[in-house]
Amino acid sequence: MAYEFKFVRTVEFSETDMAGIVHFSNYCKYMEAAEHRFVRSIGYSIVADQTDPRIGWPRVHVEFAYKKPLRFEDEIEIHLLVARLRSKSITYKFRFNKINGEKRELAATGEMTAVCVSIAGHGTMKACSIPAEVAAQIEVAPAGLLED
Numbered sequence: 001m002a003y004e005f006k007f008v009r010t011v012e013f014s015e016t017d018m019a020g021i022v023h024f025s026n027y028c029k030y031m032e033a034a035e036h037r038f039v040r041s042i043g044y045s046i047v048a049d050q051t052d053p054r055i056g057w058p059r060v061h062v063e064f065a066y067k068k069p070l071r072f073e074d075e076i077e078i079h080l081l082v083a084r085l086r087s088k089s090i091t092y093k094f095r096f097n098k099i100n101g102e103k104r105e106l107a108a109t110g111e112m113t114a115v116c117v118s119i120a121g122h123g124t125m126k127a128c129s130i131p132a133e134v135a136a137q138i139e140v141a142p143a144g145l146l147e148d
Contacts, residue, residue: 003141005038005080008099013072022070028062031094031112034080038092042137051131057114058125060089064110068098075099076107081141087129089115090138093146109148 015026035057036046046057070076077097084091091113097104117125 001137001139002038002042003082003139004145005034005041006077007034007037008075008077009033011070011072011074011076016072020071024064024066027064027096027108027110030076030078030096031062031080031092031110034078034094035092035112035114038080042134044134044137051134053118053120053128055128055131055134056117056119056125057090058117059112060115061091061113062110063112064108066108068105068107070096070098070107077104081145082138083111083141083146084113085130085135085138085140088127089113090130093141 009030011022015022017023039046044051075098077095077099079095079097081093081095082090083093091111094108094110094112095106096108096110098107115127116130118128119125
């Protein structure tokens with residue numbers, strides 16, 4: 001069962017503001033990219049047409065705490081941890097680490113909660129239990145990893 005995912009990327013110029021610092025809105029994109037990769041790593045897609053009924057994962061909560069700025073061409077590691085797994089939702093914790101040689105410097109932390117919804121043919125969404133086959137692939141990260 002999976003409880004974490006990490007990937008590395010480079011900050012693009014278009015992700016920075018006039019001060020040359022990563023614009024806050026991009027942290028949502030970074031979290032979403034990590035979430036999509038995590039879900040793919042357990043054999044599914046965030047657009048889960050492999051389940052019946054089809055499910056989706058709208059976000060119901062997002063928060064950040066910024067520790068140090070990230071800038072153009074910084075190499076960063078986005079680290080996702082499953083913080084809570086409930087019958088209808090998943091809460092992820094994130095660490096955004098600037099890579100400096102072999103060292104990782106914490107630049108920000110974040111948290112995101114997504115609710116599992118069934119999607120009807122006409123696009124209507126309704127909260128539903130996470131399908132058993134999906135939930136069976138996920139577990140909550142060990143408490144020691146979740147500590148800040």
